[in-house]
Amino acid sequence: MPAETYSDHPILPLADGWHAVALSRDLPAGAPFPVILGGREIVIWRAESGAVRAWVDRCPHRGMRLSLGFVRGDTLSCLYHGWRYRGEGGGCDRIPAHPDLVPPKTITVERYGAAEVAGLVWVRMGEGADAPAVADAGLDGAMSVTIDAPAESVKAILTLPDDMEAEVQPVLAARCRVHVTAKRDCLKAAIAFAEALRRRFETSDLIAAE
Numbered sequence: 001m002p003a004e005t006y007s008d009h010p011i012l013p014l015a016d017g018w019h020a021v022a023l024s025r026d027l028p029a030g031a032p033f034p035v036i037l038g039g040r041e042i043v044i045w046r047a048e049s050g051a052v053r054a055w056v057d058r059c060p061h062r063g064m065r066l067s068l069g070f071v072r073g074d075t076l077s078c079l080y081h082g083w084r085y086r087g088e089g090g091g092c093d094r095i096p097a098h099p100d101l102v103p104p105k106t107i108t109v110e111r112y113g114a115a116e117v118a119g120l121v122w123v124r125m126g127e128g129a130d131a132p133a134v135a136d137a138g139l140d141g142a143m144s145v146t147i148d149a150p151a152e153s154v155k156a157i158l159t160l161p162d163d164m165e166a167e168v169q170p171v172l173a174a175r176c177r178v179h180v181t182a183k184r185d186c187l188k189a190a191i192a193f194a195e196a197l198r199r200r201f202e203t204s205d206l207i208a209a210e
């Protein structure tokens with residue numbers, strides 16, 4: 001079943017390849033984190049080993065959001081009936097109501113490629129390279145902000161200082177998230193930049209002009 005089937009939102013077309021969805025520092029081990037990428041509901045999570053996973057945010061059993069579940073080692077368990085899924089491959093390896101049952105191999109979560117580069121967590125749509133094609137220039141995550149405007153509107157006015165980078169993630173048709181990264185000694189300025197960008201859309205007629 002296509003991943004889009006599980007979303008409560010209209011699905012936007014997205015280019016194949018890697019899309020930034022969060023700052024690495026906002027994803028500690030053991031805390032599943034829900035994100036929306038072009039209407040697709042995705043749970044990103046970090047195993048205790050540090051590996052990052054990106055899955056469709058729906059349990060294959062009865063559709064509970066896996067972002068409400070819990071991480072143990074390199075597994076993510078659903079909060080509802082406790083079905084447990086392996087980080088590697090996404091297969092179910094435990095059904096608490098039937099502890100002696102070996103779950104069929106067909107019970108598997110829908111997965112996306114996931115990677116961490118340049119202080120960001122990336123999710124791959126469709127086919128594409130094994131890793132995001134961005135240089136890891138020693139940048140750290142500064143701040144992510146949500147802006148109620150289309151991603152293209154934000155990209156059109158985004159002018160970055162030399163020591164910062166930003167990735168704009170389409171969330172819904174009229175909402176996006178901007179992830180700002182910077183050199184370590186510029187993080188305060190980058191946070192101020194992200195806040196100012198968000199305020200600019202809150203207080204101006206940039207949205208109405210689109």
Ligand code: FES
Pocket residue numbers: 059060061062063064078079080081082083
């Ligand atoms: S809905 Fe997830 S285990 Fe039942």
